[in-house]
Amino acid sequence: MLNNFICNKKAIFILVTILYFLPNSPAFSQTNLDSLIHKVQIKSQNSYDSIDSVLFSGHTKSYVYFSYGPFDLKLVPYMEEYYFDGYWIKPDSIRMVIKAQRIVAPDSVNVNIGKDTFPIHNPFHYLFDPSLIGFKDSTNEKLWPFYPFALGADSLYYYEKINEIGFGDNKVVTVSVAPKDNDIPAVHGTYQLDVNKNEVVGSDVLFNEATSFVRSSVNRRKDGFSLSVSGSENHKMKTKKALLYGNYWLPTNLEEEFDIRIMGISVKINRIIEFESYIVNPTSPDSTIIKNKKIIYLPDSTLEKKLFADVEYPSKLSREEQEQLIKKIEDKFSAENLFTELIESESIAKQAFRIGLEQKFGTYFRFAQDLGKYVAYNRVEGLRLNYGIDVTNPVLKNSVLSIIGGYGFKDQEWKAGASFLQYLDKKKKIFLEGNLYRAITFEENKKLITTGKNSFTSLLYKGDYRDYYYKTGSNFGIGFHATDNLAFKISAVSQNEDNATIHTRFSIFKYKEKFRSNPGIIEGRLNGIRSVLLYRLYNFDFDLSGEFSNSKYLHSDFSYGFLKSNLQKKFRPTYHSNLNLFLSGAYSSGELPPQKWFDFGGKTFINYYGNLRGVNYKAFTGDKMIASTLEYSINGSALYSLGMKLGIIKALKLTLWNGLGWSSLSAKNKRFAEELNIPTETTTGIYHELGIGISDRLNIFRIDLIRNTISKNIVQVSLNVLR
Template identity: 25%
Template sequence: MKGFVCDENETPLTGVNILLINTNTGSTSNSDGRFIFKLNSGINFVVFSYVGFIRDTLFLTLERGDTVFRQVKLKPSFILMPEITVSATEISESERLIKKVIENKSSYLNKLNNYSYDAYTRTVLFVPIMDSVRFGGITQILSKGYFEKPDKFQEVILSKIQTKNITEAHNIFSIGKIPNVLEEYLIFDDERIISPLNSNALKYYNYQITDTMYLSGDPVYNVEFNPQNKNLPLFTGTLSILGSKLVPVKVELSGKEKVVSKVRKNIEVKQQHQVYENQFWLPIEVTYNSVIDLGMPGFPPISLNQQSLISSYEINDTSKPYLFDEYILKQEPVSGRDSDILWKVKQVQPLTDREQREFARIDSIVENANLFFRLAINLTRSVTAPGSSLITSINDFYHFNRVEGNYLGAGLNLKEVLHPFIITASAGYGFSDRRTKYLLSVKYGKNPFAVPYIKAFNRLNYADKFYEYNRLDITAYSLLFKDDYADYYYSSGYEAGIDNNISNNLSLSFSFLHEKHSPAYVNTGYSFFNKEKKYRNPYFVQSGVFNSLNFSFKYNNQNYYDFGFISAADVSQNYTEIKYDLSVSSDKLNSDFSFVQSYLSLRRHQKFSPALNVTVTFNYGKLKKDKAEQFKFHLPGNYGLFGPSTTFRTIASDEFRGSDYYAVFVENNFKNILFNLLGVPFLKNSRYDLVAYYNGGILSDEPFAGKTLYQEAGLGIDNIITFLRFDFTKQLTKHKTEDYVFSLRLSL
């Protein structure tokens, strides 16, 4: 059924709820008042309802393949309260209503154990051009969402349609986890905003009943709310509360300048709710407006209008439990034929007349574009399309360091080609050390819970295997500043083992490693600048054959977004990460050295309040028996733009090594709240976050013999041009390094 819904004056009504009686199938009208509603063959009763209007019911008898058109006129039914001066008593009535809704929500949420739904999401991008704003692209997505108490959620993208200037790989504008005002917090990117129906909401928001309308004969109270504390990131807006059920049937949220995430501002959310199974009020439509602003020169702000239609709820179904993994969002696109069927049978919203015209205009521009522009789009599609990329990291093709000089090579990822085998291969040549390196890894992934693998390699290794050096960072700093902060040695051999994925959060690994070590030296003095400066010599490593048994344990309950071309962590939630590694080598394994090396890393991220977002990391390492230099631990220094927060900013390189290692890194993100409280010009009500941190470390060997604690502390400003962080660090333990350091790094 296609149609048009309007009021008595034939003014289009946007967001009218459309429900098929005795089912969980629903839809809504678009901003033109138009709708498309998929029905069953036979007899159908379709209800149209809208707050402030009398609902209408259509009776339709259809045969398979029928298409009908209907115009539906809804009659108003509301009582508008006259404008009056609000007194303390009237405010009390508003608070009393909100208190009842909060008290009621726990019993309501306790009944909702799990649900799934179908979603259609239409996203329109607007870009500034000269003095006007134009359509920059249109995307449409069909997805399936799953929820299970207390907080398990996953959305699976099934099919996509987009204008030709947006590749399928970059069409990632799904509905995501639906903001629910009944929950304690509303999640937007990296921000957790106190909900206007939080258990303690009356401490944070002011409320006022502005008018009363009716929905199917029941009174609906429109309650406006605004923040009590102007310095906290809180919403203003309206809650439409159904009096008989004490649940919100309509929600409007506006973040204005107060709610700003890492990449978004001007956040607005509108929701409409529909009753299912006579007791569950769930969103049927969500509209999300925001401005994506990277704050980078040459990247103008992009306005985003996103509308999601949610239908076909299955509630408290225990017959087919869903297996969640670590991803909040992932992509499992269906085949072309199945995709066509999905678009025919799933509930969707028609594009407005203007959107259809702009869709055709953008496609026409791309089709008639010059060859270079079309090649650029096809290249991004081939490189970043989900699951189809055959290349490994860009560093496998080129990198630079003081040992290899210019390295040229190639890398292939054959994960999807020879299933269930997962083959990764890379090889290349260092022009300064005149050596060929290679890595071949073969995994058998038929059983995801136990994945055997074997690796053969001849490579340049980093001296500290527990620190994740960034080769792109080393390349940039070597070429630009003649500063290569890592230390190296050559390693050749093989490794065989098995990865055990016990659960989504827990994995174990067992392996046998045979490798031959030899020292590496400075082989080039090249750099774009600083011609007179010399590279630091790598420290001496012991040569020989090392055979070891290895065990690793990893636990991480953090969730991720799979965008196809990149995987991003969900930083809005609390999480715990535990890593433990144990390596044992002895003459019984025909090894030239006997040692036991253990390493433990514990990290906890906890959001206590809007201004208390604490991350604590504790690292411990111990090396026993033969203490080969390449296996010693070090205090990680301030390593360029890509260095993590768990580094010592006042240490410039890996000059401090030891066999016993302890370190603690404590950091709190105050968000923007302290800047607001202090009224700091330019920083108040901005995207910039204030960060405070403390780092402490102990090494058993020189220069900190006797286990002297090395300490530093500092302040940082995060979200500079979105992805940069500026730190000022003061050395608390006097040493030959700088007393204080200003540093800049990426904050991804």
């Protein structure tokens, strides 16, 4: 019996294997794909041609998130929710009636979303006629993307099969689309095609940079200031569709996000639209809807009370809504920042991140991109001018090449570099990175302060927060971008490291004072291995990095190893309060050269280095260290609600914190400082500080009262601006 079972089991296994490898339908070749795409185009075009107008209704929530540059001051998100009836007339004219609305906005700024600001898509949200690209309606110019499955789209798009799902009558093919010319409004992304019905059944796309439909207005309630701007970028859209008319799949759920910039204000919009009903080619549409006015507000108070009956705070976002929105939006910011920290070349990082979003770019001259990219100022080089060129897909697909050159007018040194990044897989998770360089460098974390901000503070008041040395050499690494917020990279590095000295004393303020000294280094050839792990979420940051060099096995002038880590966790105890935990630590072995020592303590421009307030910048150093800060802040609105009825208190924030720190420097490493200009101060035991701060809500101006183990019984009073 057992033998029969084994034989039957083998037979079943063989049968399943044969069935698995025998296709249920012919292999899906490029010819088959071209034929399928053409059939889908014919069906889609026929459905579109038979539609003259559509009545529809729906519900939308639009979230707006502000990040005020250049200081990245964040405001409470804005949200508008409304129910609407709409009427679309070919070729692309939309009229809408807003019948119920809920608005949540910060006290000082109102962004009007409904009045032509971010218009609702037409039911197709694409153009089917190439002559309508840039079509002007009664109010503004729309640059909708051209539909990849309209007739004639073959001349504008590339198509590539990604995978097949199902078999027989239920086969769906996922197709990647990309425009041949990025000057034409188009999309990048994927579509799901039903092979047997020749229909589109789903999509996940990103609008290219030539697509624009945003009109944004900002006004301040008190002084009446207003501004309008058009244009959108990083426009991504997901749709779920249902077969509602003939062979055409009209959207039922649509989620999109995009960015706009207004006078240095970065604004990210996230919108969810639910289309609840459609009537195609109505015989007698509502006369209210077909009026010439594009948007008509006819709020029904009875309907609003019914629709928003379960909303606890109609005039503001609930704590859960805020958390959900901030998590969604700031996780996106964190994903982009993660790439900038992971990749050595900032320009490569930006271009590679955009390739990961399925955007394609040609030659891009950095001179026009950002002032901070081609002008820098520091105490070693003085004024440095850079010029570079970035090329996407120079030889291989999904690759970026960057070449940059620069000159420091005070150190009179030329700098140059070439960087290359190549994705190795279709999902763009694994990549190779290589760099050749002759440059000035530093060990401080890029999160401490950006090059643009450091140049600004150096020029303004000698606030140069980096310690520099020259490097000449190369590195090569492989990285794994596991998720949007998690990445790992390991690299081999070979470079000469040389001293850098101060060559300028100019600043606008504090002209007679000297710049902070630039510490000396141990010069030599570094051959080593580096690794970094980054995890970035809106309420949790973690990074772990290490470096190893050995004179015997790697023929390096140095022999050491180190690990260092940073962790930041944010909590939200109540609607009006925040609790932040900061931890950092580092450990080394061998003879660690001074340029690799670990520093902590003190304040920088718009940031705290080590998040300690009671000591100077880089107060402590060492080859081992640990530091921690626990910070609790509460908005004045909470105190006002508890009975402190002072008008000004709503504009204030109260902060309490407790900080600890410890560092040590071994005797063998301390001897490096005997002939060099290197700070060697470590903590005496454990450093401890306790403080209270009072500031405005945005933390621009703040007064701190601090007591620590250095000043003992003396309470320090510190006035901080832009911390």
